[in-house]
Amino acid sequence: MIQQISPIPTGMIETQTIEVSIGPQHPSTHGVFRMDAVLDGETVVGLKPVMGYLHRNHEQLAERMTWLASIPYTDRLDYFNSMTNNWALCLSVEKLAGIKVPERAEYIRVIVSELTRILNHSCVIGFMLQDLGAWGTPLLYAFREREKILDLFESLSGARMMCNYMRFGGVRVDMTDAMVAQAKDIVAKFPRFLDEFEQLLSNNEVLLARCQKVGILPKELAINASISGPMARASGVDYDIRKVDKYGVYGRFDFRVPLGEVGDVYDRYYIRVLEMRESIKILNQALRDLPAGAFVAPEVKLRNFKIPPGDGYGRVEAPKGELGFYLVSDEGGKMPYRYHCRPPSFINLTTLEDMCLGHKVADVVIILGSVDIVLGEVDR
Amino acid sequence: MIEQLRETIAQAVPGVTLEIIQSTPAAQQPALLVDRDHAFATAKFLKENQQLDFCSCVTGVDYPKLGQIEVVYHLYSVAKKTGPVVLKVRAPRELEQCRVPSLTPLWRGCEFQEREAYDLFGVKFDGHPDLRRILMWDEFTDHPMRKDYVPPKDYEWEPTPHDDTLTRAVEVAGIIPPSAREELEKAKKK
Numbered sequence: 001m002i003q004q005i006s007p008i009p010t011g012m013i014e015t016q017t018i019e020v021s022i023g024p025q026h027p028s029t030h031g032v033f034r035m036d037a038v039l040d041g042e043t044v045v046g047l048k049p050v051m052g053y054l055h056r057n058h059e060q061l062a063e064r065m066t067w068l069a070s071i072p073y074t075d076r077l078d079y080f081n082s083m084t085n086n087w088a089l090c091l092s093v094e095k096l097a098g099i100k101v102p103e104r105a106e107y108i109r110v111i112v113s114e115l116t117r118i119l120n121h122s123c124v125i126g127f128m129l130q131d132l133g134a135w136g137t138p139l140l141y142a143f144r145e146r147e148k149i150l151d152l153f154e155s156l157s158g159a160r161m162m163c164n165y166m167r168f169g170g171v172r173v174d175m176t177d178a179m180v181a182q183a184k185d186i187v188a189k190f191p192r193f194l195d196e197f198e199q200l201l202s203n204n205e206v207l208l209a210r211c212q213k214v215g216i217l218p219k220e221l222a223i224n225a226s227i228s229g230p231m232a233r234a235s236g237v238d239y240d241i242r243k244v245d246k247y248g249v250y251g252r253f254d255f256r257v258p259l260g261e262v263g264d265v266y267d268r269y270y271i272r273v274l275e276m277r278e279s280i281k282i283l284n285q286a287l288r289d290l291p292a293g294a295f296v297a298p299e300v301k302l303r304n305f306k307i308p309p310g311d312g313y314g315r316v317e318a319p320k321g322e323l324g325f326y327l328v329s330d331e332g333g334k335m336p337y338r339y340h341c342r343p344p345s346f347i348n349l350t351t352l353e354d355m356c357l358g359h360k361v362a363d364v365v366i367i368l369g370s371v372d373i374v375l376g377e378v379d380r
Numbered sequence: 381m382i383e384q385l386r387e388t389i390a391q392a393v394p395g396v397t398l399e400i401i402q403s404t405p406a407a408q409q410p411a412l413l414v415d416r417d418h419a420f421a422t423a424k425f426l427k428e429n430q431q432l433d434f435c436s437c438v439t440g441v442d443y444p445k446l447g448q449i450e451v452v453y454h455l456y457s458v459a460k461k462t463g464p465v466v467l468k469v470r471a472p473r474e475l476e477q478c479r480v481p482s483l484t485p486l487w488r489g490c491e492f493q494e495r496e497a498y499d500l501f502g503v504k505f506d507g508h509p510d511l512r513r514i515l516m517w518d519e520f521t522d523h524p525m526r527k528d529y530v531p532p533k534d535y536e537w538e539p540t541p542h543d544d545t546l547t548r549a550v551e552v553a554g555i556i557p558p559s560a561r562e563e564l565e566k567a568k569k570k
Binding site: 051052055057059060095096097098221223224225226227228237238239244307308309310311312313315322324326328329337338340342346347349350351379380 | 402403404405406407409411433434435436437439441442452454458461464466487488489490491492493500513514515516517524525
């Protein structure tokens with residue numbers, strides 16, 4: 001585990017850097033993930049992420065089954081946000097096949113996705129605080145709220161986490177009036193929880209001391225290294241796919257894209273709080289305007305579903321960043337010839353070393369926590 | 381629009397051969413197929429003159445019928461909020477010749493994704509700073525996303541010091557039928 005690297009002469013005494021393996025079984029790595037850290041005393045001078053412990057070749061599995069059959073598999077990518085994963089695949093397939101989604105289905109998709117975003121962000125903050133040493137309390141506060149959203153998802157799709165809810169051309173089941181009322185209730189009560197959460201955390205002295213000026217990611221590097229999602233926006237990159245692509249009906253809603261200034265861990269924490277507030281705004285508008293009508297395009301035949309030959313790339317703004325699917329269809333068109341998933345948390349790890357250099361080992365844990373990774377998605 | 385871009389690149393990068401590959405009719409994402417020798421120069425031109433500063437997605441596609449492996453880059457512009465421009469590079473399937481220039485010096489975001497393409501497809505990226513396997517383990521010898529990859533029957537088989545003892549025990553006791561013994565020997569050879 002510990003290995004001598006090279007002596008560093010310091011004049012009086014000789015010190016050496018040591019290589020320490022952090023993980024793969026460690027609570028702060030959020031799953032089976034390992035970091036090869038080179039330490040000089042307690043300072044990090046090198047760090048290489050090692051992944052693949054959960055690799056199951058999701059892409060090859062999907063290439064051996066029909067287009068429809070891989071929707072449940074996308075649930076298992078980022079198991080916190082099955083709704084946005086479903087949407088990313090459905091959006092890509094709809095793009096390739098040229099399917100038009102009915103209005104009501106688009107609104108339901110926005111509602112469930114924004115609820116997912118709230119759920120993800122509140123839990124991420126909980127986990128981040130857990131990494132800082134606030135064992136349990138913030139996480140359980142977040143989980144209490146998450147439970148209410150999961151109850152809604154359960155009545156909607158039959159499953160709490162592995163929702164398998166969306167279909168090409170719409171959604172699987174309609175949202176009843178009772179469920180809409182339930183969603184409205186969640187949305188009405190959520191800002192109060194957020195205020196309470198912020199009151200505990202945002203100006204907390206320990207949080208400020210541990211998070212500010214730690215793990216700074218410069219804006220230029222964030223763009224160059226393909227960082228996406230809240231992490232890029234915390235560094236000041238004004239790029240939100242909901243605004244840029246305006247997929248679904250996102251062009252109709254009035255919301256802002258919060259941006260960070262410094263790009264440190266604190267900005268990455270606070271950007272998530274602000275994004276939750278924007279999601280509440282979107283939810284209020286979507287629940288107000290939810291139109292009546294079909295919830296799935298009637299012309300789409302899911303049995304014997306085929307896509308004309310060719311390729312295409314579709315992407316959505318998942319809570320963790322840009323989730324995209326690059327799909328290639330060949331002559332038969334029943335199964336994907338090539339199915340590639342562009343996972344946000346995998347690519348957001350590219351700059352982990354740059355952010356950690358020069359910081360202490362204890363800071364590595366919180367920097368990794370602020371990247372927000374899920375290993376089901378990193379390893380696929 | 382893609383025709384226009386093709387003309388611009390042809391003027392800026394002398395000697396480049398560009399071919400337009402259409403996507404599905406509905407997707408409307410035509411791609412530019414660039415020859416291997418001019419891929420880096422083309423990408424550099426796209427980054428510096430077309431402000432395509434965000435390399436979103438890098439992946440490989442195996443085409444055994446063509447005898448080629450294709451590497452696909454999806455480029456976006458954060459500054460202009462446009463995209464995607466799809467860049468494709470093809471290389472022969474044979475492992476020794478399966479080489480394309482790495483675009484990691486231009487976009488850091490390609491680093492892990494090119495490592496993944498190397499791992500799963502066996503494409504070697506010339507100029508990549510740290511080309512190692514990323515998802516499969518280091519001792520793994522094959523490239524599982526190739527279309528002709530045959531998965532082993534026993535995924536978890538690893539050589540152990542007891543293999544010979546086991547084979548001998550099987551021979552002496554004769555418990556395992558001959559078909560299973562064949563497999564055991566095959567696995568041993570691997």
